[in-house]
Amino acid sequence: xxxxxxxxxxxxxxxxxxxxxxxxxxxxxxxxxxxxxxxxxxxxxxxxxxxxxxxxxxxxxxxxxxxxxxxxxxxxxxxxxxxxxxxxxxxxxxxxxxxxxxxxxxxxxxxxxxxxxxxxxxxxxxxxxxxxxxxxxxxxxxxxxxxxxxxxxxxxxxxxxxxxxxxxxxxxxxxxxxxxxxxxxxxxxxxxxxxxxxxxxxxxxxxxxxxxxxxxxxxxxxxxxxxxxxxxxxxxxxxxxxxxxxxxxxxxxxxxxxxxxxxxxxxxxxxxxxxxxxxxxxxxxxxxxxxxxxxxxxxxxxxxxxxxxxxxxxxxxxxxxxxxxxxxxxxxxxxxxxxxxxxxxxxxxxxxxxxxxxxxxxxxxxxxxxxxxxxxxxxxxxxxxxxxxxxxxxxxxxxxxxxxxxxxxxxxxxxxxxxxxxxxxxxxxxxxxxxxxxxxxxxxxxxxxxxxxx
Ligand SMILES: *[C@@H]1O[C@H](CO)[C@@H](O)[C@H](O)[C@H]1NC(C)=O
Ligand SMILES: *[C@@H]1O[C@H](CO)[C@@H](O)[C@H](O)[C@H]1NC(C)=O
Ligand SMILES: *[C@@H]1O[C@H](CO)[C@@H](O)[C@H](O)[C@H]1NC(C)=O
Ligand SMILES: *[C@@H]1O[C@H](CO)[C@@H](O)[C@H](O)[C@H]1NC(C)=O
Numbered sequence: 001x002x003x004x005x006x007x008x009x010x011x012x013x014x015x016x017x018x019x020x021x022x023x024x025x026x027x028x029x030x031x032x033x034x035x036x037x038x039x040x041x042x043x044x045x046x047x048x049x050x051x052x053x054x055x056x057x058x059x060x061x062x063x064x065x066x067x068x069x070x071x072x073x074x075x076x077x078x079x080x081x082x083x084x085x086x087x088x089x090x091x092x093x094x095x096x097x098x099x100x101x102x103x104x105x106x107x108x109x110x111x112x113x114x115x116x117x118x119x120x121x122x123x124x125x126x127x128x129x130x131x132x133x134x135x136x137x138x139x140x141x142x143x144x145x146x147x148x149x150x151x152x153x154x155x156x157x158x159x160x161x162x163x164x165x166x167x168x169x170x171x172x173x174x175x176x177x178x179x180x181x182x183x184x185x186x187x188x189x190x191x192x193x194x195x196x197x198x199x200x201x202x203x204x205x206x207x208x209x210x211x212x213x214x215x216x217x218x219x220x221x222x223x224x225x226x227x228x229x230x231x232x233x234x235x236x237x238x239x240x241x242x243x244x245x246x247x248x249x250x251x252x253x254x255x256x257x258x259x260x261x262x263x264x265x266x267x268x269x270x271x272x273x274x275x276x277x278x279x280x281x282x283x284x285x286x287x288x289x290x291x292x293x294x295x296x297x298x299x300x301x302x303x304x305x306x307x308x309x310x311x312x313x314x315x316x317x318x319x320x321x322x323x324x325x326x327x328x329x330x331x332x333x334x335x336x337x338x339x340x341x342x343x344x345x346x347x348x349x350x351x352x353x354x355x356x357x358x359x360x361x362x363x364x365x366x367x368x369x370x371x372x373x374x375x376x377x378x379x380x381x382x383x384x385x386x387x388x389x390x391x392x393x394x395x396x397x398x399x400x401x402x403x404x405x406x407x408x409x410x411x412x413x414x415x416x417x418x419x420x421x422x423x424x425x426x427x428x429x430x431x432x433x434x435x436x437x438x439x440x441x442x443x444x445x446x447x448x449x450x451x452x453x454x
Contacts, residue, residue, distance in 0.1 A: 029219040029220065029221060030220060031220065032191050032220050032253050033189065033233075036229055038234060041234060042065065042192070043066070044066045044068055045067055046067070048075075048145055048146045049065070050283075050287065051149050051152065051282075051283075055150055059270070064245055064246055064250065066236055066238070066244050067242060067245070069241045070144075071182060071183075076141070076290065077140045077141075078141050078264065079182075079241065082140065082184060087119060088115070088116050091115050091136060092115050093115070094137065096112070097110050097111070097131045098110060098112070098113050098118055098127050098129045098131075099129075100126065100127060101126055102167055103217075104169060104170045106212060110130070118163070122163070127164065128168050130161075131163075133161055133293065139292055141159060141264055141293045142293060143266060143290060143292075144290050145288030145290060145291075147180070148282060148288045149275075149278050149288065150276070151271050151356060153296055154303065155268045155307070156266065156267075156299055157267035157298065157304070159264060159265065159266045159293060160265050160267070161263075161264050162262070162263040165259065166256045166260065168255070168261070169218065169255050170217075170253055170255075171214075172193075172201070172213040172252070174195065174211050174248070174249050175211070176249075176308075177267045178248045179247075180243055180244070180245050180246075180265060181238075181243065182244075183239065183242050183262075184262040184264060185260050186256060186257065186260055186261030186262065188255065188257070188263065189235070189236070189237050189255045190234075190255075191233050191235065191252060191253040191255075192233060192236060192252050193231050194232070194234075194250060200228070201227060204224060204225050204227055213225075213251075268299075269303050272311065272352070273310075273352035273353075300361070302361055306356075309371050312327045313355070318349040318350060320348070321348060324350065328371070329371070334367065334369060334370055338363070338367040342355065342363075344358075
């Protein structure tokens with residue numbers, strides 16, 4: 001009798017204990033965004049801002065902006081047109097890149113499907129299409145007026161399509177380029193952390209040259225990532241028709257809610273100076289309307305090198321020769337020569353206009369030693385992966401796919417697909433940007449061995 005009651009008591013205690021343990025677990029292992037309350041919300045507007053306003057209040061200081069309900073059939077035809085039937089009929093044969101696994105894992109490979117193969121199975125699979133908008137589809141994608149003058153239009157990088165049946169989860173990461181992300185269908189929730197909290201975010205488990213955190217976004221272990229408990233964060237919920245400006249270097253985690261989810265984002269290299277007179281000219285006939293992406297040219301990747309180089313002068317209004325020589329990485333004589341080359345008006349100062357006027361390829365040819373690369377040492381080895389002119393390299397890296405280990409890919413086979421290939425891992429869309437700058441510099445180095453005489 002006594003034994004039974006003490007057993008009961010014991011049982012009772014362990015149940016209570018279990019409950020405590022469960023409580024403690026659910027408390028510390030919550031998804032990112034439920035791990036601790038948000039600090040607040042961000043600025044919201046109902047329209048695409050004027051380029052000057054956009055630059056001075058958002059891009060320059062690095063302030064995110066939620067543009068609510070801004071997409072229409074007129075200013076972004078894909079918003080109205082891109083249902084599954086239309087995509088299949090018009091672009092079904094396009095080859096697109098697809099990631100295996102909606103929960104992002106940067107060691108995973110990605111695959112090439114035709115768009116119609118993807119459409120056949122995306123609702124029943126764990127696949128996430130992340131693909132640069134090909135020219136054929138770019139007629140439906142428009143660039144907002146906010147990015148059409150002032151220098152933005154010369155710094156456009158890829159525009160990328162993100163397509164799934166929802167429930168995707170990115171790692172917590174930052175990008176080396178500014179970004180406007182527009183949601184055409186579904187809902188997305190963002191966790192954003194200001195770049196100024198770098199110490200808190202990067203102190204534990206951060207892959208520096210990959211620019212992402214190894215935190216499990218579904219179960220945040222605050223004991224292993226104590227910085228995340230202290231880092232103030234913002235919550236942004238997007239619904240279809242919204243666009244979000246995500247400043248470069250801001251940490252973010254993106255979570256798509258269940259259901260069809262389709263977004264297109266525009267990447268542009270960070271501008272350190274805004275060309276007012278260019279916008280005055282462009283705006284003279286009235287506010288800029290969204291225009292087809294096809295009317296604009298993607299910037300040379302060398303503009304990324306310029307952007308990284310100019311970050312060295314971020315807070316200066318003009319740069320003296322002494323200041324210049326402090327930051328360039330080449331011998332003094334070479335630095336002096338470069339300074340003179342850039343100082344077009346010969347006033348012994350470099351103005352921002354001059355820093356954006358020189359042709360990057362001229363400078364890279366003659367003075368590439370003087371341009372330091374700012375990214376951490378790179379383990380990145382997919383040379384050519386981001387290079388438009390070098391598609392052959394990419395193709396050489398395709399391998400045959402081991403379909404046996406992979407139910408989702410098997411589904412494609414079952415639905416009549418036969419072009420599955422696997423590429424080496426490279427997330428060019430986000431983590432590759434800074435590394436790419438370094439690869440470009442390395443390439444220039446190896447091409448030009450005739451170091452300039454001093
Ligand atoms: C990511 O994938 C790799 C290789 O498939 C695996 O070893 C690793 O455990 C995965 N990481 C996470 C966080 O799931
Ligand atoms: C975003 O949505 C979640 C529910 O999914 C809600 O708890 C939260 O309050 C929303 N946040 C904002 C800023 O609207
Ligand atoms: C996939 O599911 C969505 C609803 O989330 C639906 O609108 C769409 O037509 C479906 N597509 C296919 C090809 O089944
Ligand atoms: C600034 O804009 C003006 C007017 O469009 C243009 O002539 C000039 O070349 C631009 N400057 C730079 C550095 O791009």
